[in-house]
Amino acid sequence: MNLRPVAIVYRKEWRDLLRDWRTVMSMIVVPVVIAPMIILGVLKIVNLTMKQESKVMLLGGDGSPQAVAALRRLNKFDLVPASPDYTNLISTKQIRAAVEIPSDFDAAVAQGRKTTIRIYTYDGEPKSMQAAGQLEEFFEHRRQEIVRSRLLERLLPETLVTPFEVKRSNVASPKQVTGVVVGMILPYLMIVMCLVGATYPAIDMTAGEKERGTLETLLSSPVARTHLVLGKGLVVLTASLATAALSFSSNGLALVFFRTSRFAKLPLALDPLALAGVCVVLIPLAIFLSSVTVTVGLFARSSREANTYLQPLLLLAIIPALLAALPGVDFNYGLAFIPVLNMSLLCKELLTGTCHWGHVLVVFGSMTVYAALAVAAAVALFKRESVLFRT
Amino acid sequence: MIEARGLTKLFHHKKRGQIRAVDNVDFRCEPGRIFGLLGVNGAGKTTCLRLLATILGPTSGTASVNGFDIVAAPEKVRASIGFLSTATALYGRLTAFEVVEYFGRLHGMADSVLHPRIDALFQALAMNEFRDRRCDRLSTGMKQKTSIARTLVHDPPVMIFDEPTLGLDVLTARTVLGFIRECGQRGKTVIFSTHVMSEVEKLCDSIAIIHGGRILAEGDLAQLRARTGVESLEDIFIRVVEEHA
Ligand SMILES: Nc1ncnc2c1ncn2[C@@H]1O[C@H](COP(=O)(O)OP(=O)(O)OP(=O)(O)O)[C@@H](O)[C@H]1O
Ligand SMILES: [Mg+2]
Numbered sequence: 001m002n003l004r005p006v007a008i009v010y011r012k013e014w015r016d017l018l019r020d021w022r023t024v025m026s027m028i029v030v031p032v033v034i035a036p037m038i039i040l041g042v043l044k045i046v047n048l049t050m051k052q053e054s055k056v057m058l059l060g061g062d063g064s065p066q067a068v069a070a071l072r073r074l075n076k077f078d079l080v081p082a083s084p085d086y087t088n089l090i091s092t093k094q095i096r097a098a099v100e101i102p103s104d105f106d107a108a109v110a111q112g113r114k115t116t117i118r119i120y121t122y123d124g125e126p127k128s129m130q131a132a133g134q135l136e137e138f139f140e141h142r143r144q145e146i147v148r149s150r151l152l153e154r155l156l157p158e159t160l161v162t163p164f165e166v167k168r169s170n171v172a173s174p175k176q177v178t179g180v181v182v183g184m185i186l187p188y189l190m191i192v193m194c195l196v197g198a199t200y201p202a203i204d205m206t207a208g209e210k211e212r213g214t215l216e217t218l219l220s221s222p223v224a225r226t227h228l229v230l231g232k233g234l235v236v237l238t239a240s241l242a243t244a245a246l247s248f249s250s251n252g253l254a255l256v257f258f259r260t261s262r263f264a265k266l267p268l269a270l271d272p273l274a275l276a277g278v279c280v281v282l283i284p285l286a287i288f289l290s291s292v293t294v295t296v297g298l299f300a301r302s303s304r305e306a307n308t309y310l311q312p313l314l315l316l317a318i319i320p321a322l323l324a325a326l327p328g329v330d331f332n333y334g335l336a337f338i339p340v341l342n343m344s345l346l347c348k349e350l351l352t353g354t355c356h357w358g359h360v361l362v363v364f365g366s367m368t369v370y371a372a373l374a375v376a377a378a379v380a381l382f383k384r385e386s387v388l389f390r391t
Numbered sequence: 392m393i394e395a396r397g398l399t400k401l402f403h404h405k406k407r408g409q410i411r412a413v414d415n416v417d418f419r420c421e422p423g424r425i426f427g428l429l430g431v432n433g434a435g436k437t438t439c440l441r442l443l444a445t446i447l448g449p450t451s452g453t454a455s456v457n458g459f460d461i462v463a464a465p466e467k468v469r470a471s472i473g474f475l476s477t478a479t480a481l482y483g484r485l486t487a488f489e490v491v492e493y494f495g496r497l498h499g500m501a502d503s504v505l506h507p508r509i510d511a512l513f514q515a516l517a518m519n520e521f522r523d524r525r526c527d528r529l530s531t532g533m534k535q536k537t538s539i540a541r542t543l544v545h546d547p548p549v550m551i552f553d554e555p556t557l558g559l560d561v562l563t564a565r566t567v568l569g570f571i572r573e574c575g576q577r578g579k580t581v582i583f584s585t586h587v588m589s590e591v592e593k594l595c596d597s598i599a600i601i602h603g604g605r606i607l608a609e610g611d612l613a614q615l616r617a618r619t620g621v622e623s624l625e626d627i628f629i630r631v632v633e634e635h636a
Contacts, residue, residue: 216476221469
């Protein structure tokens with residue numbers, strides 16, 4: 001095959017596209033600036049709300065200054081004075097929870113009488129649950145201290161009430177820990193960005209050309225239609241991969257620079273080999289998605305129509321990516337043949353440090369077949385005059 | 392040289408059913424002569440010229456253009472023609488120069504040949520003033536000149552023009568028609584379609600009246616006058632169309 005015409009078309013389409021601010025927007029500004037800004041913004045907001053002192057109402061406790069003082073010293077809550085309509089305040093989320101300390105609490109503890117702390121919550125409301133958890137943790141800690149001092153007084157060993165302890169210990173490497181989180185976000189981000197990067201150029205070079213009447217000019221040139229569509233398809237593929245790569249690097253950099261407390265706990269270490277594996281599988285996926293967008297663009301009569309078709313497609317591609325992010329959905333050979341989903345699952349597996357060459361091969365193979373079919377569909381459609389001259 | 396033999400194109404329309412856009416058409420255009428395809432709206436002019444330019448494929452019949460068959464060797468046909476129609480727009484974001492250069496390259500021309508050729512064409516068509524202006528900022532006349540430069544860049548032996556003066560003012564239309572005449576004088580085969588009688592009267596060596604996809608009459612002006620017994624082309628046209636109504 002003579003590739004010179006393909007190269008001529010490729011160069012011209014790039015020149016043409018880059019003069020359109022909308023391409024620049026969809027290819028560079030969105031992935032590099034907007035996507036990380038959204039991600040960081042969300043993290044920031046999550047972080048701020050987590051840090052915010054939750055309002056907790058203190059009920060009673062008048063006769064128990066020690067317990068109240070300890071609670072105040074904790075500085076975790078914004079303690080508000082008692083008011084009789086606390087149930088209402090909790091259910092309208094004006095306060096997160098209320099804690100009732102009996103007025104004889106200190107005395108009861110000192111005398112060894114049984115007494116009860118009550119915590120009022122809005123079950124299922126995350127912030128209320130969080131405040132309740134912190135309160136429980138505080139009182140649990142306090143109880144343990146009292147137990148310890150009582151044992152000490154009586155010269156008894158601590159093992160009398162705590163015969164053994166239970167401790168958790170992480171054996172996954174830091175890379176795997178990061179891998180789990182990144183493995184959930186990365187395939188999703190890559191798939192969305194591949195599509196976002198492909199969509200605008202694909203529409204502009206197909207339905208857009210029909211709309212502007214340049215398609216017929218192009219078809220009157222001696223270049224074979226296969227070469228024309230390949231040149232265009234390669235431009236879409238480049239745009240798609242470039243957008244994915246740009247978005248990957250800008251999001252990565254953003255996370256490194258602004259480690260939010262949530263991510264600071266995670267060591268930012270990724271296995272380079274796993275990343276390389278992700279990139280390899282990404283190529284047939286990008287070819288597949290690019291050809292699908294070109295095919296849809298060719299079929300549509302106008303850019304608007306093409307957009308109408310491609311928006312549901314974006315959703316359709318996001319669903320498998322989200323499915324793969326669900327805990328417990330793991331790679332198996334049945335799912336390995338479902339496009340997009342297979343790639344997401346494989347990424348998840350690779351990034352968490354398990355690499356089965358068989359899986360890589362099957363996903364790469366099946367994605368290559370899908371990509372080839374999609375390219376063939378685009379080429380076939382470009383030869384159908386009923387499609388090019390749809391009225 | 393263009394030779395159409397039984398050229399037919401059917402369209403299937405959802406509501407209108409089968410449309411015989413071009414119906415069993417035969418004609419010959421000789422090199423150095425200008426062939427006019429005269430017809431009203433919807434007569435099948437554009438479809439006929441698109442078939443010759445291999446943008447559409449015929450339902451049946453065929454044609455040879457510059458010795459190549461439109462069905463068997465469409466790429467060779469396209470390499471031999473310059474095609475300009477009301478539907479062949481320019482890339483708005485490219486400059487006049489870049490558009491002509493792109494099509495020169497698509498025709499396989501090396502830059503060493505292409506660039507002097509573009510300079511000569513831009514000189515001849517007085518286009519240097521807007522050479523580096525984006526096509527979406529050109530006036531209709533400038534666009535048409537750019538389109539003509541685009542069709543001529545590879546110096547094709549066959550020119551196919553579909554209503555080349557549509558929407559142009561008198562002066563620009565005159566320039567365009569002058570250019571078409573010159574193509575004929577330089578020995579090219581020229582076919583052009585129009586519904587403007589005066590253009591055909593002034594320019595064409597040979598006339599075909601197309602109506603409902605069929606060629607109803609063909610010949611030079613003298614032959615058509617002799618056949619119908621009327622003088623002006625308008626009267627001839629109406630007479631021919633009514634004969635077949
Ligand atoms: N792609 C198409 N699909 C269906 N019908 C078509 C198509 N292209 C043209 N036609 C129909 O074929 C007939 C001939 O159309 P054509 O455009 O060739 O006429 P024309 O002589 O160029 O008319 P005009 O002067 O309006 O440009 C018309 O009835 C038109 O509606
Ligand atoms: Mg027409």
